[in-house]
Amino acid sequence: MQYFPIFVDGKQLKVLVVGGGEVATRKVELMLKTPAAVTVVSPDLSPCLTQLAHNNKITYIKGFYEKSLLNDKQLVFVATENNELNKEISKDATLANVLANVVDSPALCHFITPSIVDRTPMTFAMSSEGMSPVLLRYWRAKLETLIPHNLGEIAKFAGEKRQQVKDTLDNVAKRRDFWESFFSSSRSEDTQQLDDLFEALINAADNQIEIAPELYIIQTPTDPDSLTLGALRHMQKSDIAIFDDNINPDIVELIRRDAERETASTNTTAQIENYLNKGLKVCYLTQKSIPDICSLKNSIKSKIHIKEFSHR
Ligand SMILES: C[C@@]1(CC(=O)O)C2=NC(=C\c3[nH]c(c(CCC(=O)O)c3CC(=O)O)Cc3[nH]c(c(CC(=O)O)c3CCC(=O)O)/C=C3\N/C(=C\2)[C@@H](CCC(=O)O)[C@]3(C)CC(=O)O)/[C@H]1CCC(=O)O
Numbered sequence: 655m656q657y658f659p660i661f662v663d664g665k666q667l668k669v670l671v672v673g674g675g676e677v678a679t680r681k682v683e684l685m686l687k688t689p690a691a692v693t694v695v696s697p698d699l700s701p702c703l704t705q706l707a708h709n710n711k712i713t714y715i716k717g718f719y720e721k722s723l724l725n726d727k728q729l730v731f732v733a734t735e736n737n738e739l740n741k742e743i744s745k746d747a748t749l750a751n752v753l754a755n756v757v758d759s760p761a762l763c764h765f766i767t768p769s770i771v772d773r774t775p776m777t778f779a780m781s782s783e784g785m786s787p788v789l790l791r792y793w794r795a796k797l798e799t800l801i802p803h804n805l806g807e808i809a810k811f812a813g814e815k816r817q818q819v820k821d822t823l824d825n826v827a828k829r830r831d832f833w834e835s836f837f838s839s840s841r842s843e844d845t846q847q848l849d850d851l852f853e854a855l856i857n858a859a860d861n862q863i864e865i866a867p868e869l870y871i872i873q874t875p876t877d878p879d880s881l882t883l884g885a886l887r888h889m890q891k892s893d894i895a896i897f898d899d900n901i902n903p904d905i906v907e908l909i910r911r912d913a914e915r916e917t918a919s920t921n922t923t924a925q926i927e928n929y930l931n932k933g934l935k936v937c938y939l940t941q942k943s944i945p946d947i948c949s950l951k952n953s954i955k956s957k958i959h960i961k962e963f964s965h966r
C-alpha cells in the first residue's frame with residue numbers, strides 16, 4: 655500500500671483550490687460535503703462556483719495563483735489547464751508543507767482523491783492507487799447498488815445507543831456480541847424496526863448474552879475470492895486466529911483487525927484448547943482435508959460449539 659487512507663476532520667481544514675473550471679468545481683463540491691473552509695483562486699469561475707461564492711459557501715479570490723496563498727492552508731487542489739504552473743504549485747506546496755492534489759497527475763500529488771460511497775456517517779472511500787480509475791468507478795457503482803441507502807440512519811441510531819449499551823453490558827466482548835446480534839438481524843435493515851429490535855435485544859442481553867467460547871474451523875482456499883461469506887463473517891467475529899503457515903497472507907489480512915494472530919504449532923489441538931478455556935472465540939484457518947479436519951474436531955475436549963466452513 656503506497657497511499658495511506660485516513661479520515662481527516664474537515665473542521666480543522668483550510669483548503670485552497672487553484673482554478674475555476676469543471677474539475678475545480680468537482681473538487682470544491684466534494685470538499686463542501688465537510689465543514690472545511692474552501693478558498694478558490696482563479697480569474698474566472700464556473701456557474702456553479704459563482705453561485706457558491708455568491709452564497710458565501712466559498713471564499714473567492716479573483717486573480718492568479720500566488721505562493722503566499724498556501725501560507726495558512728493544509729491542502730491544495732490544483733486544477734488549471736497549465737501543466738507547468740501545476741508543477742510549480744506542487745513544488746511550492748512541498749516547501750510549504752501543504753499537501754497537494756494535482757488533478758490527473760499522480761506524480762505531482764501528495765495525496766490522491768478516493769472514490770467515495772457516501773452514506774454519512776458511513777463513508778466508504780476507495781483507491782486503486784492511480785492504477786485504474788475506471789476499475790475503481792466500476793466497483794463504486796457496484797457497491798452503490800449493494801450498500802443500502804438507509805445505512806447512514808442505521809449507523810446514527812447505533813451511535814446514539816452506544817452509551818446505553820456500554821452502561822448495560824460491562825465488557826467489550828459482550829458489547830461486540832450484542833452489536834453483532836443486532837446487525838445480523840434482518841430487522842436492523844429497516845429503520846422503522848430499530849427501536850423495537852434494540853429494546854428486545856438489550857433486555858435479553860442483560861441476562862442472557864454470555865460470552866461462550868466457540869471454534870470456527872475454516873478450510874481455507876488459496877484465492878481470497880473463494881472464501882465463503884459465512885467463513886468471512888466468522889473470521890470477523892474471532893478473538894484469536896490460528897493459521898497454518900501455508901495460508902495466503904491476503905486471506906490472513908481479512909481477519910478482524912484487533913484479533914490476535916498466531917501460526918499453528920505442532921500441537922494445534924492444545925493451542926486451540928488453551929484459548930477456548932479462556933472463553934475466547936477461535937478461528938483456525940487450514941488447508942487440511944475434511945477427514946483431517948474431522949479428527950482435529952474430535953480431538954477437542956472442550957464442550958463448545960464448533961462450526962466448520964469448507965470450500966468447493
Ligand atoms: C476517484 C476519482 C475521483 C475524482 O477524479 O474526483 C479519480 N479519478 C476518477 C475517475 C477518472 N479519472 C480519469 C478517468 C478517465 C479514464 C482514464 O483515463 O483512466 C476516470 C473515469 C471516469 O471519469 O469515468 C482520468 C485520470 N485520472 C488520473 C489520470 C492520470 C493517470 O492515470 O496517470 C487520468 C488519465 C488522464 C488522461 O489520460 O488524460 C489520476 C487520478 N485520478 C484519481 C481519482 C486519482 C487516483 C485514484 C485512484 O486510483 O485511487 C489520481 C491519481 C489523481 C487525482 O486526480 O486525485 C474518480 C473515480 C471514479 C468514481 O468514483 O467515479
Ligand SMILES: NC(=O)c1ccc[n+]([C@@H]2O[C@H](COP(=O)([O-])OP(=O)(O)OC[C@H]3O[C@@H](n4cnc5c(N)ncnc54)[C@H](O)[C@@H]3O)[C@@H](O)[C@H]2O)c1
Nearest residue numbers: 672673674675676677678695696697698718719733734735
Ligand atoms: N474537464 C474534465 O472532465 C477533465 C478530465 C480530465 C482531466 N482534465 C484536466 O484537468 C485540468 C482542468 O480541467 P478543467 O476542465 O477544469 O479546465 P478549465 O480550462 O475549464 O479550467 C482551468 C481553470 O484554471 C484557471 N487558471 C488558469 N491559470 C490560472 C492561474 N494562474 N491561477 C488560477 N487559476 C488559473 C482558468 O481560469 C480556469 O478557470 C486540465 O488540465 C484538463 O486537461 C479535465
